[in-house]
Every structure is written in structure tokens, then in C-alpha cells.
Amino acid sequence: MNTATLSALAEPNRLHIIELIRDGGSFTIGEIAVRLNLNQPQTSKHLRVLSDAGLVDVQPVANRRIITLRPQPLQELDAWLETFRRIWEDRFDRLDDYLMELQGKEQNPDDINKGSGGEK
Numbered sequence: 001m002n003t004a005t006l007s008a009l010a011e012p013n014r015l016h017i018i019e020l021i022r023d024g025g026s027f028t029i030g031e032i033a034v035r036l037n038l039n040q041p042q043t044s045k046h047l048r049v050l051s052d053a054g055l056v057d058v059q060p061v062a063n064r065r066i067i068t069l070r071p072q073p074l075q076e077l078d079a080w081l082e083t084f085r086r087i088w089e090d091r092f093d094r095l096d097d098y099l100m101e102l103q104g105k106e107q108n109p110d111d112i113n114k115g116s117g118g119e120k
Contacts, residue, residue, distance in 0.1 A: 005073045008053035013038065014046045018055060018069065026068045 009015050016036055021027060027035075033043040047067060050056045054073045059066045 002053070002073060002076065004053040005055065005077050008049050008055055011046070011049075013042070014050055017043075017046055017050060017067075018074075021056065021067060021069045026066050028064045028066060030064075032067060 009018065013036060017032055020032060020035055029040065029043050029047060032038075032047070033040050036043070038046075047056060047058060051058050055070055057068045057070055059068070
């Protein structure tokens with residue numbers, strides 16, 4: 001996993017650009033700027049960082065630049081995160097089992113008291 005991917009995605013505008021391209025396919029720099037309410041130089045700087053991290057491709061078409069998503073770095077990030085996902089799912093499963101056990105212990109004394117509460 002490349003740390004440039006995490007670094008690039010850590011900035012909210014760059015993350016929004018990735019989400020925009022993910023959901024909508026390809027865009028020009030101007031379209032991205034308008035949709036995210038950024039000016040052209042800001043958008044270009046963000047796209048340069050994303051391109052350097054390998055997250056987007058910038059392809060010149062006539063006098064425009066078309067931006068598309070490169071899935072490989074995101075797939076690598078997902079594979080890296082999968083290890084942590086499994087660890088946390090296991091921990092949550094164990095916590096759920098423990099809470100169920102505690103809930104069962106709380107119910108058992110009540111059941112015993114109900115059965116013998118009126119008898120002497």
C-alpha cells in the first residue's frame with residue numbers, strides 16, 4: 001500500500017473529487033471545479049496531487065483535460081484495510097458474545113426470584 005494514496009485522500013476536497021469521479025465517470029477540470037465550488041487553479045493543484053498518487057488519469061482531448069479514476073491504488077488500499085476490518089469485526093463479535101452472556105446472567109437471577117418469590 002502506497003502512503004501517497006492515504007496522503008492524497010486525507011484532504012477533503014481531493015476525497016470529494018475521487019467520490020465525484022467514482023459516481024459520475026469522467027469529468028473535465030472545469031466541471032469538477034464547478035461541482036465542488038472551487039476555482040480552476042485550486043482544482044488543478046488537487047488533481048496534480050491525485051495524479052501523482054496514481055489515483056486519477058488526466059488525458060488531454062483537444063483543448064480539454066479529461067479526468068478518470070484509476071482503481072488500482074484504491075483496490076490496494078482496500079486490501080490493506082481488510083486486515084484491520086477483520087480484526088475489528090472479530091472484536092465486535094466477541095463483544096457481542098460477552099454482552100449476550102451478561103444479559104443472560106441478568107435474566108437468570110430474575111427467573112429464580114420469580115419462581116421462589118412467593119413461597120416460604
